[in-house]
Amino acid sequence: MKKNMLRVAAGAAMASMLFSACGSTSAPNAGTSAAQTETQTSSAADASAAKASSEDSSASSASGDKTEITFWHSMGGVNGQALDYLINKFNEENDKNIHVTAEFQGEYDDAINKLKSAQIGNMGADLVQIYDIGTRFMIDSGWVVPMQELIDADGWDVSKLEPNIAAYYTVDNKLYSMPFNSSTPILYYNKDMFDKAGITEIPDSLPAIGKVADKLVKDGGAGEAISLSIYGWFFEQFCCKQGLAYVDNGNGREAAATKVAFDSNGAAVNILKAWKDLYTSGAAPMVGRGGDAGLVDFSSGKSAMTLGSTASLKQVLEDVNGKFEVGTAYFPKVSDSDKGGVSIGGASLWALDNKDDAKKAATWEFVKFLVSPESQAYWNAQTGYFPVTTAAHDEQVFKDNLAKYPQFGTAIDQLHDSTPESAGALLSVFPEARQIVETEIENMLNNDASPEDTASKMAEQINSAISDYNLVNG
Amino acid sequence: MNHSSSRISRIRNVFSATEPYLYLVPSILIFSIFLFWPFFKTIYLSFYKTNKLGQAKLFVGIGNYKELFQSSAFINSLYVTLVFVIIVVSISMLLGLIGAILCNKTFPGIRFFSTAYALPMAIASSSAAMIFRIMLHPSIGIVNKLLHLNINWLADPRYALVLVAILTGWLNSGIDFLYFSAGLASIDETIYERASVDGAGPVRQFVHLTLPGLSPILFYTIVVNIIQAFQSFGQVKILTQGGPGDATNLIVYSIYRDAFFNYRFGSAAAESVILFVIIMCLTLLMF
Numbered sequence: 168m169k170k171n172m173l174r175v176a177a178g179a180a181m182a183s184m185l186f187s188a189c190g191s192t193s194a195p196n197a198g199t200s201a202a203q204t205e206t207q208t209s210s211a212a213d214a215s216a217a218k219a220s221s222e223d224s225s226a227s228s229a230s231g232d233k234t235e236i237t238f239w240h241s242m243g244g245v246n247g248q249a250l251d252y253l254i255n256k257f258n259e260e261n262d263k264n265i266h267v268t269a270e271f272q273g274e275y276d277d278a279i280n281k282l283k284s285a286q287i288g289n290m291g292a293d294l295v296q297i298y299d300i301g302t303r304f305m306i307d308s309g310w311v312v313p314m315q316e317l318i319d320a321d322g323w324d325v326s327k328l329e330p331n332i333a334a335y336y337t338v339d340n341k342l343y344s345m346p347f348n349s350s351t352p353i354l355y356y357n358k359d360m361f362d363k364a365g366i367t368e369i370p371d372s373l374p375a376i377g378k379v380a381d382k383l384v385k386d387g388g389a390g391e392a393i394s395l396s397i398y399g400w401f402f403e404q405f406c407c408k409q410g411l412a413y414v415d416n417g418n419g420r421e422a423a424a425t426k427v428a429f430d431s432n433g434a435a436v437n438i439l440k441a442w443k444d445l446y447t448s449g450a451a452p453m454v455g456r457g458g459d460a461g462l463v464d465f466s467s468g469k470s471a472m473t474l475g476s477t478a479s480l481k482q483v484l485e486d487v488n489g490k491f492e493v494g495t496a497y498f499p500k501v502s503d504s505d506k507g508g509v510s511i512g513g514a515s516l517w518a519l520d521n522k523d524d525a526k527k528a529a530t531w532e533f534v535k536f537l538v539s540p541e542s543q544a545y546w547n548a549q550t551g552y553f554p555v556t557t558a559a560h561d562e563q564v565f566k567d568n569l570a571k572y573p574q575f576g577t578a579i580d581q582l583h584d585s586t587p588e589s590a591g592a593l594l595s596v597f598p599e600a601r602q603i604v605e606t607e608i609e610n611m612l613n614n615d616a617s618p619e620d621t622a623s624k625m626a627e628q629i630n631s632a633i634s635d636y637n638l639v640n641g
Numbered sequence: 642m643n644h645s646s647s648r649i650s651r652i653r654n655v656f657s658a659t660e661p662y663l664y665l666v667p668s669i670l671i672f673s674i675f676l677f678w679p680f681f682k683t684i685y686l687s688f689y690k691t692n693k694l695g696q697a698k699l700f701v702g703i704g705n706y707k708e709l710f711q712s713s714a715f716i717n718s719l720y721v722t723l724v725f726v727i728i729v730v731s732i733s734m735l736l737g738l739i740g741a742i743l744c745n746k747t748f749p750g751i752r753f754f755s756t757a758y759a760l761p762m763a764i765a766s767s768s769a770a771m772i773f774r775i776m777l778h779p780s781i782g783i784v785n786k787l788l789h790l791n792i793n794w795l796a797d798p799r800y801a802l803v804l805v806a807i808l809t810g811w812l813n814s815g816i817d818f819l820y821f822s823a824g825l826a827s828i829d830e831t832i833y834e835r836a837s838v839d840g841a842g843p844v845r846q847f848v849h850l851t852l853p854g855l856s857p858i859l860f861y862t863i864v865v866n867i868i869q870a871f872q873s874f875g876q877v878k879i880l881t882q883g884g885p886g887d888a889t890n891l892i893v894y895s896i897y898r899d900a901f902f903n904y905r906f907g908s909a910a911a912e913s914v915i916l917f918v919i920i921m922c923l924t925l926l927m928f
Contacts, residue, residue: 453796456882605884606883609796635690639692639699
């Protein structure tokens with residue numbers, strides 16, 4: 168009897184656990200959109216409650232209908248505070264009676280996934296911040312008003328934008344989205360270790376890093392020469408540095424890509440060979456995966472170099488806290504003869520087509536405000552992202568910031584030294600491709616696989632993802 | 642009068658026959674919306690390829706399943722999950738059992754110890770994983786500092802899976818401790834007294850008295866543990882993201898990645914169905 172009851176209990180427990188597991192994975196649309204409405208309404212309520220006080224003054228002075236627009240973004244922490252400051256400023260200062268409600272939607276990946284779910288119910292935002300690798304997806308989605316339309320309608324001068332940044336988001340000669348927070352990868356190095364080892368020339372390529380590695384460890388007192396995290400973005404940048412395409416159809420810019428190009432043009436094998444050499448010689452041990460995996464080793468004074476985004480500069484300087492002098496240099500080439508540049512990362516602003524002209528106009532006003540020299544100079548100083556508007560360089564805030572953090576100059580020079588041709592690839596399944604690249608690099612280093620095999624494995628998996636995507640979304 | 646009273650009694654009969662079902666309506670309604678509907682939708686989706694919005698677009702029959710069983714990544718994922726489950730279940734049951742036996746005797750400070758052993762139950766897997774990640778960090782982590790080693794624990798395929806399993810085993814041990822404590826409390830104290838009078842030592846007492854006494858609860862704990870271990874997710878997401886390579890790509894994490902990262906709900910749904918079948922078979926086998 169007792170045993171029977173236990174069985175029933177076990178059975179029931181199993182059933183409920185199983186079903187709840189299936190429930191959480193099976194109907195993502197229903198599930199996420201329901202959850203979404205909830206968070207959206209609650210965060211909207213919070214935001215409006217918080218802003219109610221500051222609004223009162225501006226609302227009473229202005230008359231007529233207020234245009235409400237919703238802005239989805241992925242800026243948390245310090246960056247989120249800086250963005251909130253700009254939004255509040257816009258809400259208070261704009262004379263067109265526009266009110267922007269900002270909603271934080273989690274990381275870039277979360278935000279784009281929420282958008283996908285929200286668009287089914289047609290309850291999305293007016294303006295969304297989407298990461299670089301979501302560009303092709305957004306263009307193909309048919310949900311957006313190309314930024315160029317708004318620009319042309321207003322006669323706004325596109326040449327105000329940093330050309331190499333605008334190039335990334337320009338497809339078919341149309342600027343599809345407004346660049347907002349852009350970064351490039353750079354090489355961070357520990358100046359004290361380089362001085363101690365007596366190295367005056369900062370390595371500018373992966374093989375050059377390998378050459379100084381021993382000296383840095385032996386004489387410079389480094390625990391490891393470089394903490395090179397396994398990050399798909401770096402792989403993409405190494406392609407740009409070689410001036411070689413990642414995917415076909417003009418790097419996915421002339422038309423949607425149908426397959427990868429890095430296997431046939433040799434870009435991948437070059438990268439993987441250089442990477443593996445650094446690993447086997449001990450110069451670049453495994454430090455993990457993702458954008459910031461290598462930063463801790465650097466900040467804690469263990470590694471003499473690391474690769475990272477310019478947007479991490481502030482964080483790195485804060486973490487190092489004067490323990491040693493931080494130097495910055497150009498992102499390394501794959502071989503000494505490479506002539507390419509770097510492309511940008513970060514995110515841009517997409518206007519969604521909600522069939523409402525008043526909102527469209529209001530969205531454009533807000534976008535214009537965000538990329539104004541003044542806003543961009545503030546944004547740059549607070550976050551370390553590039554000012555996307557060249558005129559921001561004349562702002563005092565920007566000059567002060569550059570004087571305080573001269574390391575940031577490297578990033579700007581590097582961007583100006585690149586050409587729009589190294590704008591980087593567009594690919595619908597980029598998030599997945601990045602994962603595949605990272606996994607295969609890990610496999611290569613751990614299992615001592617050959618660079619050639621690894622490259623073909625990457626190509627095979629990404630190609631199958633591309634053809635799957637084109638099959639059902641074409 | 643006679644007529645109407647018989648009608649009332651008939652209504653009463655009908656009511657008493659349907660009454661129990663009426664009580665079930667609310668729960669059935671909730672279950673249907675949140676459990677059964679998604680469950681059947683999962684099965685439905687597993688026969689389709691989905692577009693970028695996750696809508697069923699192209700019927701492929703068992704194509705998703707065929708692809709899965711031909712993919713070495715998925716087979717690897719099954720294998721990794723199996724190894725993981727074995728480690729987790731052994732660790733959590735052992736820890737729970739030892740804790741429960743130690744706390745079965747009354748001594749000063751017993752409350753502190755039983756709380757300590759049951760505590761993992763109250764810790765969210767994600768926050769525990771965050772702490773583990775810092776502890777295991779190769780250059781600033783306390784594990785390397787104490788052991789004077791320089792190992793990148795989570796980036797090395799030899800250790801990553803075992804470490805995630807140890808963390809999960811420890812997390813799951815809290816609830817096992819509770820089950821075993823309840824089980825031990827229900828064993829009659831007097832049989833131990835009689836056994837010791839008969840000259841049975843502690844080991845014999847454990848093997849011949851404690852274990853048989855625990856067997857019903859032991860069985861239940863194994864079932865629940867296996868199911869729980871199969872469904873571990875947060876630890877993997879935070880500690881390793883399935884890496885290095887695919888060394889910790891447990892099946893639930895692989896479902897998550899396929900569905901919410903690659904936006905291929907079809908194959909994610911097929912994986913969920915396979916997971917469901919596996920757990921169901923295992924459970925039936927054990928009953």
